[in-house]
Amino acid sequence: MSQPAPERLGPRRAQVLHHLRESGTPLTVADIAGFVGLHPNTTRFHLDGLTRAGLVRRTLEQRSEPGRRKVLYQAVPGRGDQYRALAATLVKHFAGPLTDRVDRAQAAGRAWGDELRAAWLGIAGPQESIDRLVQCMADLGYQPAFVAEPDPTVVLRACPFRDLAVEAPSVVCQLHLGLANGLLGPDQPWRATGIVPFATPSTCLLHVAKAAVDEDGTGGPDAATEQAPQG
Numbered sequence: 001m002s003q004p005a006p007e008r009l010g011p012r013r014a015q016v017l018h019h020l021r022e023s024g025t026p027l028t029v030a031d032i033a034g035f036v037g038l039h040p041n042t043t044r045f046h047l048d049g050l051t052r053a054g055l056v057r058r059t060l061e062q063r064s065e066p067g068r069r070k071v072l073y074q075a076v077p078g079r080g081d082q083y084r085a086l087a088a089t090l091v092k093h094f095a096g097p098l099t100d101r102v103d104r105a106q107a108a109g110r111a112w113g114d115e116l117r118a119a120w121l122g123i124a125g126p127q128e129s130i131d132r133l134v135q136c137m138a139d140l141g142y143q144p145a146f147v148a149e150p151d152p153t154v155v156l157r158a159c160p161f162r163d164l165a166v167e168a169p170s171v172v173c174q175l176h177l178g179l180a181n182g183l184l185g186p187d188q189p190w191r192a193t194g195i196v197p198f199a200t201p202s203t204c205l206l207h208v209a210k211a212a213v214d215e216d217g218t219g220g221p222d223a224a225t226e227q228a229p230q231g
Contacts, residue, residue: 011120011139012038013046017055017075026072028058047073087161090166106178113182116140120183129184130208133192136183138159144206154192154206156181165197172206173197180206219224 015036033043050056050073056078060069098104116136130146134154137144137182143157155175159165165172173195180192189211196205 001093003055010035011116011136012036013049013138016043016046018139020056020073020075026061026074026077028070028072032073065083068086087169088164091171092166102174103170105174106181109175109178109180110182111178112175114185115182116179116187117183129188129190132185133183133190133208133224137180152210154208156204156206157202159204169197176206180208184208 012199015176016038019032019035029044029047033040036043038046039052047056047058051058055076059072059074061072063069117132118133120136134144134146137154137156139177141158141160145157147153147155159176161172177192177195180195184192186192190208191211192206193209194207195217196207199205
């Protein structure tokens with residue numbers, strides 16, 4: 001029997017799953033919707049997808065009083081650890097030995113960001129690309145904060161792959177640089193130009209720049225270009 005195709009986690013669905021994992025307890029649709037700021041019907045749609053993917057378990061509350069029992073949702077334990085282990089194996093034994101691993105990592109990250117941007121636009125609609133970058137990376141667990149001065153920077157205060165990034169920054173951190181550019185998207189002035197892993201023990205810095213735009217709508221001589229990769 002063929003297995004069902006795996007669910008792709010867009011930013012909102014990933015946010016719902018992250019909240020369930022953080023809570024560690026069964027929650028109702030109303031509880032989850034209130035926390036993530038979605039309509040209950042939209043939240044239920046994402047929960048159904050996560051349940052089909054085997055990432056969330058649906059149960060009925062246990063109660064002795066008469067009345068209709070509430071439907072509860074809880075994250076299935078263990079799946080995240082398995083995927084992290086798989087990611088570590090791929091980085092160390094496949095990407096690590098490649099001489100062009102930096103370019104490959106950025107390309108993979110950009111493709112990932114492209115998919116997430118498309119999913120996000122389907123939910124939130126058009127918005128400022130920097131806002132989308134910050135909100136999407138927040139949904140993914142990076143706890144970003146945009147700082148405009150003295151140089152535009154997105155401070156990443158958490159990393160779901162921190163341990164792996166310490167071992168292989170030329171792969172993981174460059175993947176994050178590509179991810180940022182994928183989330184920003186084409187045909188807009190902002191670009192992620194470089195990343196500084198572990199600028200402090202608890203933060204990484206994602207540098208962004210806004211290109212100059214000529215009257216014809218194309219980038220001028222001051223257009224942002226990607227800096228030499230770091231890490």
